Amino acid sequence: MTNINMSSKAKPFLLKPVGKDYLWGGSRLNDDFSKGIDLEPLAETWECSTHPDGTSSVASGEFCGRLLSEVLKEHPEFLGTHPEANGELPILIKFIDAKKDLSVQVHPDDTYAFEKENGQKGKTELWYVLDATKDAQLIYGFTRDMNMETLRRSLKTGVIEKYLQKVPIHKDDVFFIEPGTVHAIGAGALVAEIQESSNLTYRMYDYNRTDKHGNLRELHIDKALEVVNTKGSAAPKQQIRVLRYVLGSATEFIYRCKYFQVERMLINTERCRDLVPFQTDSTSFQVLLCTNGCGVVLEENGEALHFFRGDCIFVPAESQVLRLHGRAQFLKVRC
Numbered sequence: 001m002t003n004i005n006m007s008s009k010a011k012p013f014l015l016k017p018v019g020k021d022y023l024w025g026g027s028r029l030n031d032d033f034s035k036g037i038d039l040e041p042l043a044e045t046w047e048c049s050t051h052p053d054g055t056s057s058v059a060s061g062e063f064c065g066r067l068l069s070e071v072l073k074e075h076p077e078f079l080g081t082h083p084e085a086n087g088e089l090p091i092l093i094k095f096i097d098a099k100k101d102l103s104v105q106v107h108p109d110d111t112y113a114f115e116k117e118n119g120q121k122g123k124t125e126l127w128y129v130l131d132a133t134k135d136a137q138l139i140y141g142f143t144r145d146m147n148m149e150t151l152r153r154s155l156k157t158g159v160i161e162k163y164l165q166k167v168p169i170h171k172d173d174v175f176f177i178e179p180g181t182v183h184a185i186g187a188g189a190l191v192a193e194i195q196e197s198s199n200l201t202y203r204m205y206d207y208n209r210t211d212k213h214g215n216l217r218e219l220h221i222d223k224a225l226e227v228v229n230t231k232g233s234a235a236p237k238q239q240i241r242v243l244r245y246v247l248g249s250a251t252e253f254i255y256r257c258k259y260f261q262v263e264r265m266l267i268n269t270e271r272c273r274d275l276v277p278f279q280t281d282s283t284s285f286q287v288l289l290c291t292n293g294c295g296v297v298l299e300e301n302g303e304a305l306h307f308f309r310g311d312c313i314f315v316p317a318e319s320q321v322l323r324l325h326g327r328a329q330f331l332k333v334r335c
Contacts, residue, residue, distance in 0.1 A: 033310025295326015
């Protein structure tokens with residue numbers, strides 16, 4: 001009998017998201033990504049999250065059916081040795097379907113959140129535009145320097161929009177949103193968001209909309225004005241990105257900050273004899289968010305993990321040597 005040396009290194013697994021039915025959402029996350037979540041509207045899916053406001057669960061393998069937070073508590077080695085992990089998943093990854101405009105909002109940084117929000121994290125985030133209608137736009141900062149008196153008065157009287165910088169958006173655009181930046185995703189945008197593991201959002205203006213019960217949504221103007229950057233800013237420009245090709249795949253760098261690194265990865269092994277190798281090191285887990293196509297992840301023992309558009313794969317730190325096969329596009333995220 002032949003002895004088979006089965007690897008003891010960690011295996012990848014699929015994640016099942018949590019849905020959010022915010023009033024500005026649509027139906028594309030179910031229609032385009034087959035999420036099968038019984039919410040209408042379906043505004044967000046929290047694909048990779050251990051945040052208490054919405055925790056993903058494991059959808060394949062030996063941990064199937066368990067909360068991701070429980071699995072990572074039992075296996076902190078899955079996170080790796082990167083200092084941002086520190087025993088907890090430091091990021092949160094979402095899909096966002098903005099059928100209507102999101103509220104004008106701002107996020108605090110870590111220092112403010114720790115001091116004023118009971119030790120929570122601030123919120124630094126990145127948007128990758130997956131699709132956008134012809135006239136879609138987002139709000140990013142102010143068109144001019146603002147003083148607090150003018151800003152507060154404009155929020156009270158509802159004329160704040162004339163001071164907000166509106167930026168047209170297109171498929172594959174990238175926007176990095178630092179804490180303190182006034183921002184909002186506009187109607188017609190389908191977005192992947194990578195952020196700190198935080199749910200701190202201070203709404204400044206919400207177009208006087210009411211929720212399903214007829215109530216105005218809560219605003220957080222005092223806190224927002226404590227953290228907002230009142231300086232005018234130039235419209236963000238898209239950076240030139242370069243694809244690096246190897247047999248069967250291509251990768252381009254998207255963005256890196258202290259909390260996360262994002263790349264776009266394309267695989268096409270339809271005409272390749274060799275599949276695309278993939279492995280994490282000891283410093284960090286990686287998350288593969290499939291934004292298009294489908295394929296399979298092959299483990300060392302030959303087991304296959306099938307994935308489709310919209311799926312989210314968690315690959316623990318120091319994983320097996322995996323092989324990717326198919327025709328697909330990912331956002332690849334790590335610490």
